[in-house]
Amino acid sequence: MVQGNTSTLVPLPREGSVVIGRAAGADVLVEDASVSRQHARVGVAEGEAFIADLGSHNGVRVNGERVQGTRPLDGGDVVTLGNVTLVFHRGERPLPERRALEAEGLRARLSEELDRVRGSGLAVSVLALEVESARVPQGELVRALHGALRLMDGVGQVGGTLMVLMPDLAGEEAEAAAAHLVSVLSPLAGRVRGGLASAPGDGMQTDALLGAAKAAALAAEAGGTRVSGPSMYRLALGERSVVVADAALTRLFELLRRLAASPLPVLIHGETGAGKENAAWAVHHWSPRSAQPFVPLNCAALPESLVEAELFGHERGAFSGADRARAGLLERASGGTLFLDEVAELSLPIQAKLLRALDQQVITRLGDSRERPVDLRVVAATHRVLADEVKAGRFRQDLFFRLSAAVVMLPPLRDRPRELPLLARAFLEDACARAGRPPLHLSAATMEVLGAHAWPGNVRELKNTVEYAVATSPGPVVEPSHLPESLRAEPEPEAEPRTEGRAETPRTFQNLAEELRTLERQRMMEALEATGGVQTRAAQLIGMPLRTFAFKLKQHRIVPSRGRGPADE
Structure with a gap:
C-alpha cells in the first residue's frame, strides 16, 4: 500500500476479508482524506482474492477501471482508492504433491x-x-x-x-x-x-x-x-578403424583382444553385414602375427570348381587354363592369419582337405604330390549355426571342433538400438567429409524411420543408407524422402495361392518388424476408409496420436482419399 511518500506491506488472511478505510475500526487504517471511512473490502476465499466498493465517495479503481460491486484480483493488479495506491501480490499457491511415475x-x-x-x-x-x-x-x-x-x-x-x-x-x-x-x-x-x-x-x-x-x-x-x-569412440586397428558405441560390443572387442594373444582358432557368429571381417581383422591386428599377411576368403563367393585351387594352389597344367603355377591362400597366409568368411558354405570334400591342412600344417597343390609346410592361424565366420549344420550332416563335426576353440557372437544391429543413432551420425560425418560438403543433420522424422527399420543388412546396410542420403539430400537436414525407397515404404507381402495336391513346403516367416509395419499400414488404411478420409477420426479409431498418424501417413506413403465411407465432419 502506497500513501504519500511511504509504502506498507499488508498481509491478507488465507480465508476471510479486511476492510480498508479511515474509520478507527477499519482493519487497514488509512489517514488520507481522499479515502472514505469504510472505503473497500478485500476478501480471500478458496485461494481467490476479490475487492468490493463499500459505497465510497471517490470509488475503487482496478487498473484504471471503476469497480462496480465486486471484482476479482490477480497478481500485479493496481488498485486506486482516492490518492492511495494498492498493488496486489499473490503468494505462491501450494501445489499438490507430485509423485514419481511408475x-x-x-x-x-x-x-x-x-x-x-x-x-x-x-x-x-x-x-x-x-x-x-x-x-x-x-x-x-x-x-x-x-x-x-x-x-x-x-x-x-x-x-x-x-x-x-x-x-x-x-x-x-x-x-x-x-x-x-x-x-x-x-x-x-x-x-x-x-x-x-x-x-x-x-x-x-x-x-x-x-x-x-x-x-x-x-x-x-x-x-x-x-x-x-x-x-561412442573409434577403435583404431592399424589401417582400419571400427566405430563402437555399444557396451556389449566394447566387451566383445576386449574379448577379441585377449584371444588374439593366444594361438587359438576363433569362430565368429554373426549376420550378414554385422562386421565379422572387422572382428577377424582385430584378432589379427592384436596378435603376434600382425606384421604378417591377413588373407580373407569369402567361401560363398567362389564356385565349387575353383575353391580347391584357390585354397591350396595349383601347378602349371593342373587343369585347363592353369598356364602357370600359383600359390593358394593357405600358402599366402603362412606366418599370418587366414580368414574364412561363410565357412559353412564349403563342400564336405573341401572341408576334409581343409581339416587335414590345419591339423598337419601342410598343403599339397593341385597337380603336385609334394607337401608344403604352412604356419597359419585360422579365423572363421558364418551366419549359420554350425552346431545345427553338423547335426544336419552338412558340416564335418571334426572340423567344427577344430575351428571353434573360441567362439564369439556378434549381435545384430537391431539388438543394439542405442548404437544406431550414434553410428548413423558417425557415418554421416564421414560421408560428408568424403563428399567435401558441409555437415548434414538427421531430422527427428528420419531418426524415426531409421529406428523402425529391421536392418537385415546390419551395419553395412546402415552405412550404405547414410551414404545414399548424403548423395540425395540438398542439405542441411536429411529428411525421410532422402532415404532409400526400401526404408520409406515396406512392400506388402503377396499371399501365394495354395493348390490342391501341392506338396507342403517349409513355412517361411516374415521379419516381425516388417510384419508389424504391414499391419499398421493396413489398419491406418481401414480407419481412413471407415471415416471417409478424416484423419482426426481415423487416428482416434486406432488409438494413435494425431501427430504420429500424420507422420506415418507419409512414412507408409498413404494418400487419404475423400468421399469414401461416412461424410466428413
Whole structure:
C-alpha cells in the first residue's frame, strides 16, 4: 500500500476479508482524506482474492477501471482508492504433491513427448539418476527433485533408477539442468551419478533413450553427469578403424583382444553385414602375427570348381587354363592369419582337405604330390549355426571342433538400438567429409524411420543408407524422402495361392518388424476408409496420436482419399 511518500506491506488472511478505510475500526487504517471511512473490502476465499466498493465517495479503481460491486484480483493488479495506491501480490499457491511415475507411466509420458518431437522438431531430454546410500526415503528424493523442476518436467522410476523427463531441453541447457539436479540430491545421498540422453540426437525409441541415459549415468563419476553421445569412440586397428558405441560390443572387442594373444582358432557368429571381417581383422591386428599377411576368403563367393585351387594352389597344367603355377591362400597366409568368411558354405570334400591342412600344417597343390609346410592361424565366420549344420550332416563335426576353440557372437544391429543413432551420425560425418560438403543433420522424422527399420543388412546396410542420403539430400537436414525407397515404404507381402495336391513346403516367416509395419499400414488404411478420409477420426479409431498418424501417413506413403465411407465432419 502506497500513501504519500511511504509504502506498507499488508498481509491478507488465507480465508476471510479486511476492510480498508479511515474509520478507527477499519482493519487497514488509512489517514488520507481522499479515502472514505469504510472505503473497500478485500476478501480471500478458496485461494481467490476479490475487492468490493463499500459505497465510497471517490470509488475503487482496478487498473484504471471503476469497480462496480465486486471484482476479482490477480497478481500485479493496481488498485486506486482516492490518492492511495494498492498493488496486489499473490503468494505462491501450494501445489499438490507430485509423485514419481511408475515405469509404464514414465514410458507412456516419454512416448507422448517423442510424438511431440516428431511433429514440432523440438527436443526432449532424459536424465537418469543413480543414487547410492540415500540418507532419506525415496519419497524425499522425489520431493527434492520436484522442488527444482519445472511444472512440465516429470519424474519416474525404472528399476532402481530415478528418471527425469525434461521437455524442450537439449544441449547446454539440458546439461546445466542435469548438473543442478545432481547437486540437489547430493546432500541427501552418499553418491549421485547423472546420465543424460536427448531426442532426436540419441534416438527416437523410448527404451533406447532410457537405456542410453542409464548407461551414461553408470559411466559418470560420483557427483557428476555424463552425456550419452561421447560414449561412442573409434577403435583404431592399424589401417582400419571400427566405430563402437555399444557396451556389449566394447566387451566383445576386449574379448577379441585377449584371444588374439593366444594361438587359438576363433569362430565368429554373426549376420550378414554385422562386421565379422572387422572382428577377424582385430584378432589379427592384436596378435603376434600382425606384421604378417591377413588373407580373407569369402567361401560363398567362389564356385565349387575353383575353391580347391584357390585354397591350396595349383601347378602349371593342373587343369585347363592353369598356364602357370600359383600359390593358394593357405600358402599366402603362412606366418599370418587366414580368414574364412561363410565357412559353412564349403563342400564336405573341401572341408576334409581343409581339416587335414590345419591339423598337419601342410598343403599339397593341385597337380603336385609334394607337401608344403604352412604356419597359419585360422579365423572363421558364418551366419549359420554350425552346431545345427553338423547335426544336419552338412558340416564335418571334426572340423567344427577344430575351428571353434573360441567362439564369439556378434549381435545384430537391431539388438543394439542405442548404437544406431550414434553410428548413423558417425557415418554421416564421414560421408560428408568424403563428399567435401558441409555437415548434414538427421531430422527427428528420419531418426524415426531409421529406428523402425529391421536392418537385415546390419551395419553395412546402415552405412550404405547414410551414404545414399548424403548423395540425395540438398542439405542441411536429411529428411525421410532422402532415404532409400526400401526404408520409406515396406512392400506388402503377396499371399501365394495354395493348390490342391501341392506338396507342403517349409513355412517361411516374415521379419516381425516388417510384419508389424504391414499391419499398421493396413489398419491406418481401414480407419481412413471407415471415416471417409478424416484423419482426426481415423487416428482416434486406432488409438494413435494425431501427430504420429500424420507422420506415418507419409512414412507408409498413404494418400487419404475423400468421399469414401461416412461424410466428413
